Amino acid sequence: MHRLTETAALAAALALACTACAGIPWERGFYEGLRQGNDQAARRSGAAAVPQTTPLPAYDRYERERQRLRSAEASSPDAAASAVQR
Numbered sequence: 521m522h523r524l525t526e527t528a529a530l531a532a533a534l535a536l537a538c539t540a541c542a543g544i545p546w547e548r549g550f551y552e553g554l555r556q557g558n559d560q561a562a563r564r565s566g567a568a569a570v571p572q573t574t575p576l577p578a579y580d581r582y583e584r585e586r587q588r589l590r591s592a593e594a595s596s597p598d599a600a601a602s603a604v605q606r
Contacts, residue, residue, distance in 0.1 A: 527557055527560070527561065528553075528554060528557035528558070528561070531553045531554070531556055531557035531560075532550055532553035532554055532557065533553075534553065535549045535550060535552055535553025535556070548579050548583075551576075551579050551582060552579055554576070555575075555576040555578075555579075558575070558576055559575065562575070
């Protein structure tokens with residue numbers, strides 16, 4: 521498990537460093553680094569295999585969901601609670 525954490529941290533740091541030079545928002549770079557690290561960990565075989573129940577969605581889908589929840593939360597706390605339950 522420690523090796524997975526170390527790999528994910530390195531992937532996230534590399535993605536963050538690359539996006540700083542490329543002009544890509546850091547949140548996207550960080551998320552994509554985590555997503556790629558999870559994908560690589562899921563592809564390992566044998567004792568190094570890390571079970572993954574659900575792959576992380578692409579950043580655009582993640583961002584749309586995040587914005588939807590923020591707007592629901594801003595309109596009313598009850599709407600935010602029901603949006604999270606969906």
